[in-house]
Amino acid sequence: MQIAIALFDRFTALDAVGPYEILSRIPGAETVFVAERTGTVRNDNGGLGLVAQRTFDEVPAPDLLIVPGGPGQHHQMDNEHLLGWLRRADGATTWTTSVCTGSLLLGAAGLLRGRRATSHWLALDTLREHGAAPTGERVVFDGKYVTAAGVSSGIDMGLALLGRIAGDRAARSVQLLTEYDPQPPYDAGSPDKAPADLVEEWRGRSRFILQ
Amino acid sequence: MQIAIALFDRFTALDAVGPYEILSRIPGAETVFVAERTGTVRNDNGGLGLVAQRTFDEVPAPDLLIVPGGPGQHHQMDNEHLLGWLRRADGATTWTTSVCTGSLLLGAAGLLRGRRATSHWLALDTLREHGAAPTGERVVFDGKYVTAAGVSSGIDMGLALLGRIAGDRAARSVQLLTEYDPQPPYDAGSPDKAPADLVEEWRGRSRFILQ
Numbered sequence: 336m337q338i339a340i341a342l343f344d345r346f347t348a349l350d351a352v353g354p355y356e357i358l359s360r361i362p363g364a365e366t367v368f369v370a371e372r373t374g375t376v377r378n379d380n381g382g383l384g385l386v387a388q389r390t391f392d393e394v395p396a397p398d399l400l401i402v403p404g405g406p407g408q409h410h411q412m413d414n415e416h417l418l419g420w421l422r423r424a425d426g427a428t429t430w431t432t433s434v435c436t437g438s439l440l441l442g443a444a445g446l447l448r449g450r451r452a453t454s455h456w457l458a459l460d461t462l463r464e465h466g467a468a469p470t471g472e473r474v475v476f477d478g479k480y481v482t483a484a485g486v487s488s489g490i491d492m493g494l495a496l497l498g499r500i501a502g503d504r505a506a507r508s509v510q511l512l513t514e515y516d517p518q519p520p521y522d523a524g525s526p527d528k529a530p531a532d533l534v535e536e537w538r539g540r541s542r543f544i545l546q
Numbered sequence: 547m548q549i550a551i552a553l554f555d556r557f558t559a560l561d562a563v564g565p566y567e568i569l570s571r572i573p574g575a576e577t578v579f580v581a582e583r584t585g586t587v588r589n590d591n592g593g594l595g596l597v598a599q600r601t602f603d604e605v606p607a608p609d610l611l612i613v614p615g616g617p618g619q620h621h622q623m624d625n626e627h628l629l630g631w632l633r634r635a636d637g638a639t640t641w642t643t644s645v646c647t648g649s650l651l652l653g654a655a656g657l658l659r660g661r662r663a664t665s666h667w668l669a670l671d672t673l674r675e676h677g678a679a680p681t682g683e684r685v686v687f688d689g690k691y692v693t694a695a696g697v698s699s700g701i702d703m704g705l706a707l708l709g710r711i712a713g714d715r716a717a718r719s720v721q722l723l724t725e726y727d728p729q730p731p732y733d734a735g736s737p738d739k740a741p742a743d744l745v746e747e748w749r750g751r752s753r754f755i756l757q
Contacts, residue, residue, distance in 0.1 A: 349567035355560075355593075380570055380577075382577040386596075473729045485723070487567075487724050490698065494731050504744070506731070507734035507740060508748070510734045510740070511737070514667060514684075516730075516739065520702065523719075524726040529721070
């Protein structure tokens with residue numbers, strides 16, 4: 336099984352590495368980081384560099400596609416190199432997935448029309464512009480399309496998908512080995528749970544976060 | 547504030563990227579990935595490359611040190627380049643931290659003697675060999691030393707530490723922006739919760755996981 340993770344300038348690192356850490360443990364999986372050019376791709380704050388091993392053209396038919404989000408997503412929305420590759424790769428995949436605003440790229444590629452999907456909570460309305468029906472769920476399955484909410488939700492998506500692909504026992508094994516028994520010291524991880532003034536503050540600044 | 551994340555061959559990616567994603571959002575923080583040599587450092591399965599921007603010598607006095615774990619840790623336990631740097635860096639830090647078996651490296655550097663600490667659940671006994679008192683907690687604070695359990699626990703550590711450094715509001719902001727509202731689809735993330743036969747199976751294979 337070939338797993339392709341798309342990278343682009345100013346992606347969010349955990350969007351990509353969360354599901355990577357879970358899904359790369361599927362027995363026999365080959366995971367490849369893919370970008371327009373091979374070499375280092377910088378994340379949203381520029382402080383982290385992940386290496387893209389292959390170009391889009393070199394990975395034409397992955398079995399599982401993962402598209403992370405991040406502020407750089409905004410600048411890829413009319414990049415036909417990326418969007419065209421997403422469409423072609425999607426023609427081959429068993430699963431097409433995204434984390435955070437990666438779903439807006441799937442949307443821009445025309446892959447989410449009429450589908451239930453999710454995204455970062457600040458981007459749910461934008462998802463609608465691409466013909467998708469946004470939901471407030473953390474991980475959304477609609478046929479072979481699986482979208483996850485903001486940043487850290489890719490870990491939950493990875494486990495849910497691993498269960499579908501390799502079975503519950505394999506998924507529980509990976510959960511145990513990655514000790515994914517979350518104990519957040521605060522309870523502010525969604526707009527429903529965070530203090531209302533904090534939610535309002537970030538809604539007001541969303542343009543600076545998402546671009 | 548300078549945050550240094552140590553990299554070494556066959557580290558586990560999420561150990562490093564989990565706390566990175568949280569702590570790099572501290573206003574004014576500069577995060578730097580550090581290794582024996584600059585350039586690409588490969589993770590435990592070789593499929594992911596993170597770029598080390600600086601050598602150990604170039605980062606002599608970080609404010610916050612993060613040491614990830616992973617199977618490669620085992621081969622670093624007598625690497626004086628790394629251990630000596632950990633000791634020197636620790637002389638400057640406000641916080642010295644680890645995720646997963648990174649605590650064994652702090653232990654090998656002599657930094658955890660007489661301290662409460664944690665590690666990957668399969669490595670807790672080994673921690674004792676370095677003079678530390680292992681606990682079953684997910685995140686352990688002992689003075690300026692903060693250790694986290696396996697792989698994904700670095701996210702919880704990052705949030706707890708961010709709260710201490712920048713305050714509760716800043717920590718809740720980052721939790722909201724990274725949408726860290728975990729909803730694991732299984733409940734097998736610790737040896738207490740996973741099916742007993744699975745725990746036994748991995749205990750029997752721990753040599754192959756930790757090295």
